[in-house]
Amino acid sequence: MNSQHRHGGTPELDLARLNLPVRRVLDFSVNLNALGSPAIIRQKWPELYLAIENYPGIHGDGVAQYYDVKFGIPSRNLLAGNGSTEMIYLVPRVFRFGRVLVVTPSYHDYERASILAGTKVTRFPLLPENKFSLPNVDELIGALKVSDALWLGRPNNPTGTLLPKEILLELAGAFPDKMFIIDEAFIQFSDKWEESSLLCEEPKPNILIIHSLTKFYALAGLRLGGVVGSAEAISRLRQAKEPWTVNGMAEKIAPLLIECADYEHETRSLVAKEYKKIFQEVEALNGITPFPSPVNFLLCQWHKTGSLDDLIRHLLLGGAYVRDCRNFPGLEEGFFRVGLRAPWENDQLLSLLSSF
Numbered sequence: 599m600n601s602q603h604r605h606g607g608t609p610e611l612d613l614a615r616l617n618l619p620v621r622r623v624l625d626f627s628v629n630l631n632a633l634g635s636p637a638i639i640r641q642k643w644p645e646l647y648l649a650i651e652n653y654p655g656i657h658g659d660g661v662a663q664y665y666d667v668k669f670g671i672p673s674r675n676l677l678a679g680n681g682s683t684e685m686i687y688l689v690p691r692v693f694r695f696g697r698v699l700v701v702t703p704s705y706h707d708y709e710r711a712s713i714l715a716g717t718k719v720t721r722f723p724l725l726p727e728n729k730f731s732l733p734n735v736d737e738l739i740g741a742l743k744v745s746d747a748l749w750l751g752r753p754n755n756p757t758g759t760l761l762p763k764e765i766l767l768e769l770a771g772a773f774p775d776k777m778f779i780i781d782e783a784f785i786q787f788s789d790k791w792e793e794s795s796l797l798c799e800e801p802k803p804n805i806l807i808i809h810s811l812t813k814f815y816a817l818a819g820l821r822l823g824g825v826v827g828s829a830e831a832i833s834r835l836r837q838a839k840e841p842w843t844v845n846g847m848a849e850k851i852a853p854l855l856i857e858c859a860d861y862e863h864e865t866r867s868l869v870a871k872e873y874k875k876i877f878q879e880v881e882a883l884n885g886i887t888p889f890p891s892p893v894n895f896l897l898c899q900w901h902k903t904g905s906l907d908d909l910i911r912h913l914l915l916g917g918a919y920v921r922d923c924r925n926f927p928g929l930e931e932g933f934f935r936v937g938l939r940a941p942w943e944n945d946q947l948l949s950l951l952s953s954f
Contacts, residue, residue, distance in 0.1 A: 609919040616911050623914060626947055627921035629755070629784070629895040629937035631816040631865055632872070636858045639817075639851055649846035657836070658844030661824060664811070664852040674829040675801050677836050680843040682783055682810035682823035683707055685835075689779055689806060689825065690715035690747075692838045699745040703730075703757055703926040705781065708749040720745060723928050726899065729889055730757035735765060742769065747777040752796070753784050756923055756935045758891025763794050770805050783810035783823070786862070787869050787893040796826075803828045814865070815855055820848045869894045872938045879948050886951065897923065900932040902954065909934070909954065916950040 607628045613620055639646070654660075658678030665671040665678075679685045686705075690698070690712045697718040700708050709719050722741050724730040732738065742748060748769075753760040770778050785795045792798050796807050811822040822844075825835065876896060880888045885902025900906045906924060913920060921935040938944060 609914065612910055612919065612922065613914060616907065616914065618911065618914055621914075621917070623917050623919045624939065624943050624946065625919050626936045626939060626943075627919050628818070629813065629893075629935070630818055631787075631814055631894070632868060632939045632943075633816065633861065633865055635816045636855065636861045638854050638857060642854065646847060646850050649850045652846060654842060654844055654846035654849045656841045658824075658849055658852075660849030661811075661822060661844055661852040664855055665809075665824065665826070667853075667856050669797050671797070671826055675832055676824050676826050677832050677839065678824040678844050679839070680823075680845075680848075681812055681821035682781065682808045682825075684821075684843060685808050685823065685825040686781070687711040687714070688835055688839055689808075690717050692835050693747070693777060695746040695777070697745050698747045698749060699741050700749040701751070701754065701759075703754075703923070703928045704749065704751050705755050706926075708779075708781075712749070721927060724754075724757060724759060725928070726887075726889070730754075730759045730897070732759070732761055732765075735769075739769070739772075742773055742776060745776065747779060749779050749781070751781045751783070752794075753788065753891065753893045755781075755784065756895065756897050756921070756926060756929070756933075757889065758893060758895065758897060760788070760794065760892055763796060763799075766796070766805075767799070767802075770802055774804055776804060778805045779808065780805060781808040783808065783813050784893045784895075785809075786814040787866065789866060789870060789892070791866075801826065801828045803830065806831060811852065811855065814862075815858070817851070820845075820851065822848050822852060868941075869938060872941060872944050875941075876936065876938065876944055876948065880951065883952055885954075894938045896936045896938070897929075898934055898936065900934060906932045906934060909951075912954050913947075913950055916946075916953075918947050918950050920947075 609623050661678035662673045665676045686707050695717045698712045702721045785791050806827040812818045887899045889897045900909050923929040923933040
């Protein structure tokens with residue numbers, strides 16, 4: 599795997615790299631819902647299984663039903679896809695931007711998708727000394743003037759940065775000729791997310807919202823997501839998208855997620871409680887700096903020794919694995935990310951961190 603675009607969930611690679619014996623570990627490198635997938639999916643699995651015998655709908659109507667009922671987003675404003683990553687690659691391929699501005703550190707595929715589409719990429723770096731917040735809107739405005747589009751995660755992965763919705767809407771209004779591509783894959787983990795999400799706003803002609811169902815509902819193996827925008831923008835994307843990219847199982851499961859209100863409430867309660875515990879305990883440790891995040895992962899910087907490998911080795915030997923973030927531009931100096939898991943698992947990680 600190209601290390602530049604390496605994702606989480608690969609402890610075996612670091613076990614081999616550090617010459618450690620193969621073993622099972624608690625994987626904190628992925629940032630999925632710690633509750634696992636909703637119980638209703640397991641309960642209905644025998645009938646869901648039958649979906650593999652038939653062709654799914656061409657446009658992923660089951661996924662569109664979820665967004666219509668859950669968010670009030672009609673099908674003309676939504677394009678369903680094989681996870682949000684398919685949409686990340688489709689957008690620059692269709693709109694053919696000359697130059698895009700990517701707020702970094704961020705998900706690698708924003709840059710990769712743009713480059714593959716022949717687009718020039720400029721980075722707008724957020725800095726650790728500012729806790730990865732946006733220091734000055736004027737600086738962003740200056741960079742936008744010479745760009746055709748902006749890529750931004752809200753909350754941003756891996757920093758947790760959540761640019762206020764009001765600022766983003768003002769920028770979109772001030773630059774009607776620029777496209778704003780906003781990734782809200784983790785927004786549902788945050789408290790009072792409806793107030794901060796663009797999914798709950800009237801579609802704007804120059805804003806596209808990438809969204810994922812796989813993170814919040816712990817369905818990473820299914821690939822479920824889509825892109826929300828104006829009817830005109832979605833129509834352009836739909837005309838260019840390949841048919842049948844949403845599989846039959848995904849199409850059957852998506853409507854079941856509408857019935858998961860208790861699961862969603864339990865998720866946000868768990869995230870709030872465990873995040874507070876982990877942040878406070880990590881902040882009290884010598885040699886690790888945590889950075890605030892409103893969602894289910896925590897970016898940290900290691901400076902107790904000269905190499906993050908010392909910590910990764912220690913954790914692997916203790917049966918835990920975190921996301922090495924040194925392949926993110928701007929995070930080369932000892933940064934790692936912790937995805938929240940069950941309380942007892944988080945306690946085990948905290949014990950390992952404190953025992954170094």
